[in-house]
Amino acid sequence: MTDTRSIVVVVNGKRYERAVDTRQTLADFLRLDLGLTGTHLGCEHGVCGACTVRLDGAAVRSCLMLAVQAHEKTVQTVEGLAGNDELSPLQQAFHDKHALQCGFCTSGILMTMTEFLEENPSPTEAEVRAALSGNICRCTGYQNIVEAVLATAVALRDKRNAAL
Amino acid sequence: MSTSSFGASPKRKEDRDLLMGRGRFVDDIVLPGMYAAAFVRSPLAHARIKSIDASAALARPGVHAVLTYQDLPATLRERRMPLFVPHPTLTPRMQYALVKEEACYVGEAVAVVVADDRYIAEDALPLVEIEYESLPAVSDCKLGASPASPRAHLDLESNVVSRMISSVGDIVAAFRDVKHVFREEIFQHRGGAFFMECRGAIASYDAAEGSLLLYVSSQGPHRIKRGLLDLYDLSDTQLRVVTPDVGGGFGPKGSLYAEYPVVAACSMKLGRPVKWIEDRRENFVATHQERDQYWDMEIAVDDEARIRGLRGTLTHDNGAYTPWGIVLPWISVATVPGPYVLPAYHVELRSVLTNKVMATPVRGAGRPEGVVVMERLMDRIAREFNLDAAEVRRRNFIQPSQMPYNVGVIFRDGRPVVYDSGDYPACQDAALKAIGYADFRQRQAEARRQSRYIGIGIGNAVEGTGLGPYEGAAVKVATNGRITVSTGATPQGQSHKTTLAQIAADQFGVSIDAIQVETGDTAKISQGIGTFAARTAVNAGSSVHVASVKVAEKAKAIAAKLLDVRAEDLELRDGYVQLAALPEGAGVASDNARQIRKSLAELAVVAAGMPGFAMQDGAEPGLESIAYFTATQSTYANGTAAAEVEVDIETGRVTILRLVLAHDCGRLINPMVVDGQVMGGVAHAIGNALYERMIYDDQAQPLSTNFGEYLLPLAPDVPRIEIIHLETPSPLNPLGIKGAGESGTIPTIAPIIAAVEDALSPFGVKISEAPITPQRIVELLGDAALGRTR
Numbered sequence: 042m043t044d045t046r047s048i049v050v051v052v053n054g055k056r057y058e059r060a061v062d063t064r065q066t067l068a069d070f071l072r073l074d075l076g077l078t079g080t081h082l083g084c085e086h087g088v089c090g091a092c093t094v095r096l097d098g099a100a101v102r103s104c105l106m107l108a109v110q111a112h113e114k115t116v117q118t119v120e121g122l123a124g125n126d127e128l129s130p131l132q133q134a135f136h137d138k139h140a141l142q143c144g145f146c147t148s149g150i151l152m153t154m155t156e157f158l159e160e161n162p163s164p165t166e167a168e169v170r171a172a173l174s175g176n177i178c179r180c181t182g183y184q185n186i187v188e189a190v191l192a193t194a195v196a197l198r199d200k201r202n203a204a205l
Numbered sequence: 206m207s208t209s210s211f212g213a214s215p216k217r218k219e220d221r222d223l224l225m226g227r228g229r230f231v232d233d234i235v236l237p238g239m240y241a242a243a244f245v246r247s248p249l250a251h252a253r254i255k256s257i258d259a260s261a262a263l264a265r266p267g268v269h270a271v272l273t274y275q276d277l278p279a280t281l282r283e284r285r286m287p288l289f290v291p292h293p294t295l296t297p298r299m300q301y302a303l304v305k306e307e308a309c310y311v312g313e314a315v316a317v318v319v320a321d322d323r324y325i326a327e328d329a330l331p332l333v334e335i336e337y338e339s340l341p342a343v344s345d346c347k348l349g350a351s352p353a354s355p356r357a358h359l360d361l362e363s364n365v366v367s368r369m370i371s372s373v374g375d376i377v378a379a380f381r382d383v384k385h386v387f388r389e390e391i392f393q394h395r396g397g398a399f400f401m402e403c404r405g406a407i408a409s410y411d412a413a414e415g416s417l418l419l420y421v422s423s424q425g426p427h428r429i430k431r432g433l434l435d436l437y438d439l440s441d442t443q444l445r446v447v448t449p450d451v452g453g454g455f456g457p458k459g460s461l462y463a464e465y466p467v468v469a470a471c472s473m474k475l476g477r478p479v480k481w482i483e484d485r486r487e488n489f490v491a492t493h494q495e496r497d498q499y500w501d502m503e504i505a506v507d508d509e510a511r512i513r514g515l516r517g518t519l520t521h522d523n524g525a526y527t528p529w530g531i532v533l534p535w536i537s538v539a540t541v542p543g544p545y546v547l548p549a550y551h552v553e554l555r556s557v558l559t560n561k562v563m564a565t566p567v568r569g570a571g572r573p574e575g576v577v578v579m580e581r582l583m584d585r586i587a588r589e590f591n592l593d594a595a596e597v598r599r600r601n602f603i604q605p606s607q608m609p610y611n612v613g614v615i616f617r618d619g620r621p622v623v624y625d626s627g628d629y630p631a632c633q634d635a636a637l638k639a640i641g642y643a644d645f646r647q648r649q650a651e652a653r654r655q656s657r658y659i660g661i662g663i664g665n666a667v668e669g670t671g672l673g674p675y676e677g678a679a680v681k682v683a684t685n686g687r688i689t690v691s692t693g694a695t696p697q698g699q700s701h702k703t704t705l706a707q708i709a710a711d712q713f714g715v716s717i718d719a720i721q722v723e724t725g726d727t728a729k730i731s732q733g734i735g736t737f738a739a740r741t742a743v744n745a746g747s748s749v750h751v752a753s754v755k756v757a758e759k760a761k762a763i764a765a766k767l768l769d770v771r772a773e774d775l776e777l778r779d780g781y782v783q784l785a786a787l788p789e790g791a792g793v794a795s796d797n798a799r800q801i802r803k804s805l806a807e808l809a810v811v812a813a814g815m816p817g818f819a820m821q822d823g824a825e826p827g828l829e830s831i832a833y834f835t836a837t838q839s840t841y842a843n844g845t846a847a848a849e850v851e852v853d854i855e856t857g858r859v860t861i862l863r864l865v866l867a868h869d870c871g872r873l874i875n876p877m878v879v880d881g882q883v884m885g886g887v888a889h890a891i892g893n894a895l896y897e898r899m900i901y902d903d904q905a906q907p908l909s910t911n912f913g914e915y916l917l918p919l920a921p922d923v924p925r926i927e928i929i930h931l932e933t934p935s936p937l938n939p940l941g942i943k944g945a946g947e948s949g950t951i952p953t954i955a956p957i958i959a960a961v962e963d964a965l966s967p968f969g970v971k972i973s974e975a976p977i978t979p980q981r982i983v984e985l986l987g988d989a990a991l992g993r994t995r
Contacts (some may be wrong), residue, residue, distance in 0.1 A: 064324070073322075076947055078233035079226015081452070083401045084485040088912035119226035132224045136216055139877050142696030142885065144223030145230065145401040145452025173920035177912065179401050179453050180698045182884035182949070183920040 053121030070108035090176035093149035119148035142180035214877035243326035247308035250560035290530035312490025346522035361894030373548030373613030381870035397401025402452020424459035425735015432461035448725035454697035514549035524563035540575030544629035564818030580955035643738035662959025666952035667838035670944025671743025681829035686806030693733015712753035714778035739944025747834035755830035871943035886949020894957035
């Protein structure tokens, strides 16, 4: 009936070895097999971005990937952002700037923007909005999310400059 | 801790869990032994079911049950889904939980498959063999209203299920001997809420207790419970409905959907919890939507452009059944008058059944549509008289000195619309000043010289908020001193756990961290209505205030007896009841004075009573109080939105350059939260003005069933939103609050449309529809759009 494969995947720094149905999506693997329900399903057709995780560092739609495609790769989900229960700078900025309301799209946006800020340390507002265009939010109107991302960029630059 | 919490913007208590991926949405809940359900849905908009054969589906390993109408428990076969809002003019039409014989919209649930997991359940869906006989479908409500139209249900005499007249003043006199009469036909297209978290429910039936637990992503579990008690003869304590975290609601999650009692039936039959989560394709066909609305209106004005009367018709696409009666189009009709003096008003509303999924309130709940109608008419008057659009509005405003102002129209709460407070002229002035309205024509002329087409638009709205009948709060201090507020309010992002904590915190003299707000659970408070219609701050906020005041008084009364002081000299602070100030000439060091205090825990223990001892003065036990604040009527907020846009005349693309909203919702509990609600609401308006069209073909087949075809506003589509707050406190509740949840949406569609039309005025383009899409703009421009770069 269904085909199973054994996969080894490192998720948020922890190694897992599991047998999965070959047709199971990466999103469902994370949510159901590993109990990491912070990654959300909003459309399952690759538009809304709620399911975004980082695969070997790259932001990807976990709803459009199969779990078997993550074999021997690393995955970071929203649960892996905070260190020792301390919010990451971006998470803290979301809190400070009221960048979430219902919170359902938030995990996907955090993953997308964490990668974006690593690659774009000094973004303009227009660049932030363009980078956000793969994540739909129906609650906030985006403005506070943009503020939070810009504030994080500043905070991270200040931290780097202070360390120099 | 001496700063007041009300009016401050403390950061949200909700955030930490959500940010760390520890939110608890329905699909995150796993119960032991849980099965998964999937629904077989009609692929035709109108069809008779001739036969169903589930044997192949049942044979698939991992499938545990397939239920059709015939397999439902007796009460679900005998009783249709309940109607909560009947109306004398309405011929109601409600569905059975699964289609009995005649499917009436694409997506209507015909059967349910229960399996080990969702993958297997979906494998089995096409194995349920159903023979459909296709029937003619009603797709357009205007056509559907005609006697020659096919019937949306075979047994209907007419698709028109309600004809309601709203009438104020003498409309005949208003139009008699009047020189200036202008007619507008305005079409507002179907669209939907499209929250990011699809609907879902988990039913867990405990056969030993005969009790049912239902987790559901909703806007109010109490009303869901009420509906289920109509369908299942459970006792009040045998049914508990719980709504955990909700990923957006915007209206449609407030309905009682057929899937919920069906999932319950599955759990009852199988003796296991059963989970159903809607996927996005189902969401496009089975979650309620809003509109179409066809308006045909005539406005009569005097020589000074002052309105004498307004009359016309609204033909409303209700969809296939009437779960919300005529509430939605009625709200539209009652909203049209807006902030203007309207001596006579006469609208006939026709609500028409079509073979589409039902139309029920979506953010704004019909009010934005009413605003679009009135504001398009105002712009028409301005054009005809060659007057400035703002000036026409100024001449017609209700003045602050006229408050309270009886509009005359009867609202859905059965009472006449009476605006209690607000300064409409000041609100418009504030918005126009902020957007630089005075200089705009000059900017526009300069732009045109560079072949750029910019335009400006205004929208004024008065919105009924704080709808009754109540939202309660049970405030309790436990015997260990912990303070809890339980309410029927059910947030889907509106920050109730923070804002309601702020109100309670002020009475207890603590920070919001010391107040735990519990929402969305029928077991935690007896009566509830839910969070929708911008009602929670007014209703629940007032109840939290009243109940907290009572508990504080009780605490002081008990402490006064124990400390042998007067209650009036006591205050609550940081978990204690203590002397507010040192007694005159006491000569006691301040440290000692603070020892003259009792902790809330101690007082709660005293209030709980001791075996063998009577309660003091016959007091009721417990340091607790329940309040159900009841609004006498809606309280009216208002806003003015102004938009400046640029239109690319080759592509039809609209860019919003500036968007300003001047807004009055009375006193603000948490300004940060209000601003967030307003900005989110504006994004919905942008969607409704420019992007969102739920498209059906002429056989009522939904054609736009994914986010590539139904467009939601994305980050580059929403500009920075400039918000100006005015504050006219409401006289109708103790805190002076008005609702704000829909304020960003209601006034904001009209000015975007108006601005596009204004930008294209050199080409004589007139726009009488929403949304206005690039294709349509190019179509309206005709030859003027061609060859600009050649």
